[in-house]
Amino acid sequence: MKLFATDLDGTLLNSKHEISKENINALKIAQENGVEIVIATGRTYADAKAICRQANICAHIISNNGSLAHSKNGEKLKVDTIDKKYVTETLGWFNDNRYFYEVSTAKNIFLPSNTKEILENDFYKAKTKNLSLSKYTVDEIVSLLFSQEGVILVDDINDIVNADLDYCSISAISFDEDKLSKGRELFGNHESLSLVVSHELNFELVNTNASKGNSLEHLANHLNIPLKDVAAIGDNYNDVSMFKRAGISIAMGNAKEDIKKICSYVSSSNDLHGVAHAIYKFMNNLKVESSTA
Structure with a gap:
């Protein structure tokens, strides 16, 4: 796994709309081990950026359900707006x-x-x-x-x-x-x-050209990362386009059953640090216990 894409609401954010310290730690450990992190959300770029800033996370951002893609440095990589x-x-x-x-x-x-x-x-x-x-x-x-x-x-x-x-x-x-x-x-x-x-x-x-999946593929190409080395995690139908592109598709434990059925792995829920569990599962030489050590 070289690129890890995570949805926000219902995925990285718990039911209190917060990022748990377990998830924050896992994202940082992934980055320290060379994994690129991307936030893929229906929220605006400014809103996603503010959430990342508050959690002290530096990540690429796919926003507005794939209408925009920005690098972790703030460079605009892809734009698909509505006439x-x-x-x-x-x-x-x-x-x-x-x-x-x-x-x-x-x-x-x-x-x-x-x-x-x-x-x-x-x-x-x-x-x-x-x-x-x-x-x-x-x-x-x-x-x-x-x-x-x-x-x-x-x-x-x-x-x-x-x-x-x-x-x-x-x-x-x-x-x-x-x-x-x-x-x-x-x-x-x-x-x-x-x-x-x-x-x-x-x-x-x-x-019509905007989707989380299209922007994820665009970002992976920009970073020279093959799609087989991309993992995507989410909980809802707007994440399906990512699941179809990524080599590893991960449904949250709180996702609907038809979402779980199309994914290669089902993690725990957003209130049980499902993102952290997924990261540790698909990273070499790391265990879930690392997040609670």
């Missing part, structure tokens, strides 16, 4: 059909100023169909949205579509399964956008 006309078209449809949405660039995340109100209304409508829905989910999602680096609140959709921006991804969130299915079906057949799912309550839209 402005598709942003206008998509946000118009979201607005007409009352979807919550966020628009991301490399540095910023644009959220409606009434984010909490939109999500609460969506939740209560969905709860009439699914009584098992828990209110804490709304508060947790709102808290997570606002904790991201570079959040900008907008009152009007035109504040986004009239701006001159490099649009990397558009995300929709809903608690209503029928609403999610409707959006996923419509945009899943779009000619110029690719749809990815990173959470059971969302779907995200990116340039």
Whole structure:
């Protein structure tokens, strides 16, 4: 293993959205042994960079579900943005059909100023169909949205579509399964956008050339590392493109069963330092006990 790619949410981050000291130690030991580390996430580059900085990790970063790839030195290696006309078209449809949405660039995340109100209304409508829905989910999602680096609140959709921006991804969130299915079906057949799912309550839209797998392959070529020497670990459907490229594919213990079935190895969960366990398993002459020594 010469390059190790890890997802963030549900993988490197535990359920408290933190990187455990066990995972940090494992990443650093891997780097000391010559393994290149790449963070591959649906989050923005600025947000991923801030998380790495806080954990004192220096890594290559694939962000916005593969729309951008940066070297560990901050060099921009790959860019696949969304044409402005598709942003206008998509946000118009979201607005007409009352979807919550966020628009991301490399540095910023644009959220409606009434984010909490939109999500609460969506939740209560969905709860009439699914009584098992828990209110804490709304508060947790709102808290997570606002904790991201570079959040900008907008009152009007035109504040986004009239701006001159490099649009990397558009995300929709809903608690209503029928609403999610409707959006996923419509945009899943779009000619110029690719749809990815990173959470059971969302779907995200990116340039058709953008995927974690494409950017991982691009980065591996840049580093002159054969794909057979690449390991990728993740927990959700937006990680599948990495699993198809990497010589070693690793599912987290908390991943869905159909994700586990397509991977060559299943690690422990994100609350049990699954990234650390995977690193030690696939590195020569190192054992899991190293992380707790």
